[in-house]
Amino acid sequence: MAKLSKLYILLDINYYPMMDDFVSSIVSGDRRSIAKAISMIENEDPIVDDILSKLYPITGNAFVVGITGPPGTGKSTLINSLIENYRKLDKKIGVLAIDPSSPITGGSLLGDRLRMSTHNLDPNVYIRSMSSGNRSGGLSQYTRRSLSILDASGLDLIIVETVGAGQSEVDILKITDAVVIVLMPELGDDIQIYKAGLMEIGDIFVVNKSDLEGSDQMYTKILSASKLKNDNWMPQVIKTESINGTGIDELIASINEREKFINNSSSRSSIKENKIQNEILAVIIDDLSKTFSDKIKNHSDFQSLVQQVLSKKMDPEQAASILKEKLEIE
Amino acid sequence: MAKLSKLYILLDINYYPMMDDFVSSIVSGDRRSIAKAISMIENEDPIVDDILSKLYPITGNAFVVGITGPPGTGKSTLINSLIENYRKLDKKIGVLAIDPSSPITGGSLLGDRLRMSTHNLDPNVYIRSMSSGNRSGGLSQYTRRSLSILDASGLDLIIVETVGAGQSEVDILKITDAVVIVLMPELGDDIQIYKAGLMEIGDIFVVNKSDLEGSDQMYTKILSASKLKNDNWMPQVIKTESINGTGIDELIASINEREKFINNSSSRSSIKENKIQNEILAVIIDDLSKTFSDKIKNHSDFQSLVQQVLSKKMDPEQAASILKEKLEIE
Numbered sequence: 001m002a003k004l005s006k007l008y009i010l011l012d013i014n015y016y017p018m019m020d021d022f023v024s025s026i027v028s029g030d031r032r033s034i035a036k037a038i039s040m041i042e043n044e045d046p047i048v049d050d051i052l053s054k055l056y057p058i059t060g061n062a063f064v065v066g067i068t069g070p071p072g073t074g075k076s077t078l079i080n081s082l083i084e085n086y087r088k089l090d091k092k093i094g095v096l097a098i099d100p101s102s103p104i105t106g107g108s109l110l111g112d113r114l115r116m117s118t119h120n121l122d123p124n125v126y127i128r129s130m131s132s133g134n135r136s137g138g139l140s141q142y143t144r145r146s147l148s149i150l151d152a153s154g155l156d157l158i159i160v161e162t163v164g165a166g167q168s169e170v171d172i173l174k175i176t177d178a179v180v181i182v183l184m185p186e187l188g189d190d191i192q193i194y195k196a197g198l199m200e201i202g203d204i205f206v207v208n209k210s211d212l213e214g215s216d217q218m219y220t221k222i223l224s225a226s227k228l229k230n231d232n233w234m235p236q237v238i239k240t241e242s243i244n245g246t247g248i249d250e251l252i253a254s255i256n257e258r259e260k261f262i263n264n265s266s267s268r269s270s271i272k273e274n275k276i277q278n279e280i281l282a283v284i285i286d287d288l289s290k291t292f293s294d295k296i297k298n299h300s301d302f303q304s305l306v307q308q309v310l311s312k313k314m315d316p317e318q319a320a321s322i323l324k325e326k327l328e329i330e
Numbered sequence: 331m332a333k334l335s336k337l338y339i340l341l342d343i344n345y346y347p348m349m350d351d352f353v354s355s356i357v358s359g360d361r362r363s364i365a366k367a368i369s370m371i372e373n374e375d376p377i378v379d380d381i382l383s384k385l386y387p388i389t390g391n392a393f394v395v396g397i398t399g400p401p402g403t404g405k406s407t408l409i410n411s412l413i414e415n416y417r418k419l420d421k422k423i424g425v426l427a428i429d430p431s432s433p434i435t436g437g438s439l440l441g442d443r444l445r446m447s448t449h450n451l452d453p454n455v456y457i458r459s460m461s462s463g464n465r466s467g468g469l470s471q472y473t474r475r476s477l478s479i480l481d482a483s484g485l486d487l488i489i490v491e492t493v494g495a496g497q498s499e500v501d502i503l504k505i506t507d508a509v510v511i512v513l514m515p516e517l518g519d520d521i522q523i524y525k526a527g528l529m530e531i532g533d534i535f536v537v538n539k540s541d542l543e544g545s546d547q548m549y550t551k552i553l554s555a556s557k558l559k560n561d562n563w564m565p566q567v568i569k570t571e572s573i574n575g576t577g578i579d580e581l582i583a584s585i586n587e588r589e590k591f592i593n594n595s596s597s598r599s600s601i602k603e604n605k606i607q608n609e610i611l612a613v614i615i616d617d618l619s620k621t622f623s624d625k626i627k628n629h630s631d632f633q634s635l636v637q638q639v640l641s642k643k644m645d646p647e648q649a650a651s652i653l654k655e656k657l658e659i660e
Contacts, residue, residue: 049647056645070401148645269640276639276646281626283650285619292618296611309606310599315386316474316606317379320613 019047023054029092029153031126038128041145052145055152062094062151063259066173068162069182074208078182078242078251079159083119085248086157094150094158097129098139098172126155140171141286144279147175173201174278178258180204180251183222185214199225202235204254210239210247231271233261296323349377353384359422359483361456368458371475382475385482392424392481393589396503398492399512404538408512408572408581409489413449415578416487424480424488427459428469428502456485470501471616474609477505503531504608508588510534510581513552515544529555532565534584540569540577561601563591626653 025033040048069075079095086093119125128150130142143160150158160176162169173179181202205222207215219237226235236254240247262271296302305319355363370378399405409425416423449455460472473490480488490506492499503509511532535552537545549567556565566584570577592601626632635649 053645053648057642060642072400072402144646272640273636276636276649277627277632279646280632280636280639280649280653281623283647284626284654285622287650287654288618288622289615292615293611296614297607302607302610306603306606306610309610310602312387312390315383315478316609317613318383319606319610320617323610324614324617 019050019054023051026051026055026149026153027058031123034126034149034153035128037149038130038146041142041149042130048145052148055148059148059151062147062155062158063178063255064147064151064158064160064176065255066160066162066176066179067182068169068173068179069206069208071163073182073184074242075161075163075182078206078208078240078248079161080119081242081245081248082159082252083125085245085252087119087122087124089252091156092124092154094126094153094155095128096143096146096150096158096160097127098143098160098162098169099129126150126153140175140282143172144175144282170201171282175275175282177262178203178255180206180255182206182208183218184209185212185218200229203229203233203258204251205235205237206247206251207237207239208242211241215239231274232265233258292327295327299323299326301326349380349384353381356381356385356479356483357388361453364456364479364483365458367479368460368476371472371479372460378475382478385478389478389481392477392485392488393508393585394477394481394488394490394506395585396490396492396506396509397512398499398503398509399536399538401493403512403514404572405491405493405512408536408538408570408578409491410449411572411575411578412489412582413455415575415582417449417452417454419582421486422454422484424456424483424485425458426473426476426480426488426490427457428473428490428492428499429459456480456483470505470612473502474505474612500531501612505605505612507592508533508585510536510585512536512538513548514539515542515548530559533559533563533588534581535565535567536577536581537567537569538572541571545569561604562595563588622657625657629653629656631656 022033022037026037037048037051040051067075067079083093083095119127128146130139130146147158147160160172162172179201181204183205184207205226207219207222209215210219219239223237226237228234236257238247238251238254240251242248262268265271302323305314305322308314309316309319352363352367356367367378367381370381397405397409413423413425449457458476460469460476477488477490490502492502509531511534513535514537535556537548537552539545540549549569553567556567558564566587568577568581568584570581572578592598595601632653635644635652638644639646639649
């Protein structure tokens, strides 16, 4: 598809009609077209820019839930339970599993695991993993673009699953509508630090595996640390046992409440504006980082400055200042 | 100190002699001066630039070990065991605990926990947590600068502890000499994804809590996934039980081997060059992100572009392109 479209550009014949077909099939929910479009995003195919521009006006109908938490808290089982319960409500569900995988393992671990579940046979459930692989592009940009594709394809709810509390995960979660943090008792002391990194962005905290000892203390701790967020939402804490479905209905009720809050809130437009501001900033900063990394590495003075730092004639920040001046960055 | 130095600049009297005193006291290992300098880094006090430039020529003697892993794997107990064993070898040790904490919790959780140990009474052990707090600066830049202070203060070994596998953690680990990834059996399936994100940067993998079931399988899995790294180092896998000290000697032997490898390797200078290149790039990209975030947010067209995206007249990437053109970013 990508190759064909490129050819059509060169020939300047029938290009738009063909792309319109592709766009229409995405909008109709055709799984192969959705998969192709997301692969084009991962491969940084320039054609996809036009597709996204065409799709953008019809996005905004899917509610996007980010789900994150450290390894071992049972996120996948929880997501499987969520899918099951949402399907009973006849909702169309998408799952985007963010996989910060290395070229060594080849990626797609999260997605594979979910795909092995029975839900993949359900035409109203679309599961896909996103990986940055060897590409220079930011995972959050790929995610945002893929969310537009899924949103335009008519899904009611899209779950974005991430592992970890790093900056790239936080950037991804910032573009979702509801952030669910999955924790569990007995994670040891440094769950405190993990949680701290996510406390500000979490809308709903789940204490999963709540049959384990210490779940009440964890519940109380999170509840007492909760504060009204910038958007005036009060974070909620839910206890679940995803293995037997306990608490899943409460979690869905909480996600619904967050959705109502966003839709009815007087601050609705400011929440949306804030999200758009973050998106525009992310696109520009991401591009800038790529452009300038290349510029710096290829600058004729770079190697000699590295040598001067190596021989301790200057420190890395002095070298950086000199390069910034040469590149005319204020 | 910061305030006084600023005053001396204004008066232009005795400024350098005074700064030289401060620099000397850091070099002599004075704990209060080290603490002050690191606080100045966290507060982005411009005076610290000169201090770092003066210290840089005498850095490079400390071996820097990055230790990371998901919550609950027992990193703190492991680090306490390492400190104990290194102290028996009469090594001076520093620990920099990287804390991606939120303004809500106030941070310093990692450091506090380590500080509560008996080691804090030992004058040859310096424990400090680094937090980005509300500041815009990158944690990796603060870390790099603080490492220079600790290195110049005469420590033999500095441990940098992080939680999580996000990009900011990876950036921090890239500026260390040896990266130790702490895992444990029974972390559930998504340890695969967590590990995948770190597989390329890990020099030593620790299977901690190796008395638990599944440790042999995990050991074998990691070993079979290990590949020669770019710098020609073959990652090692060590089984430990940090709670009773089992395997700590093997871990120290492995860290020593990595140190010898870096010092004796024919690729020594290329390893160091690579590290310096990463440092210079990180400084510039970090500055760029800050500068342009502000420029974009304050640009007179920003709000109207956000409104146009909000009303779906364009998508965020079109808005980004327009802003990039206006800001004259190629």
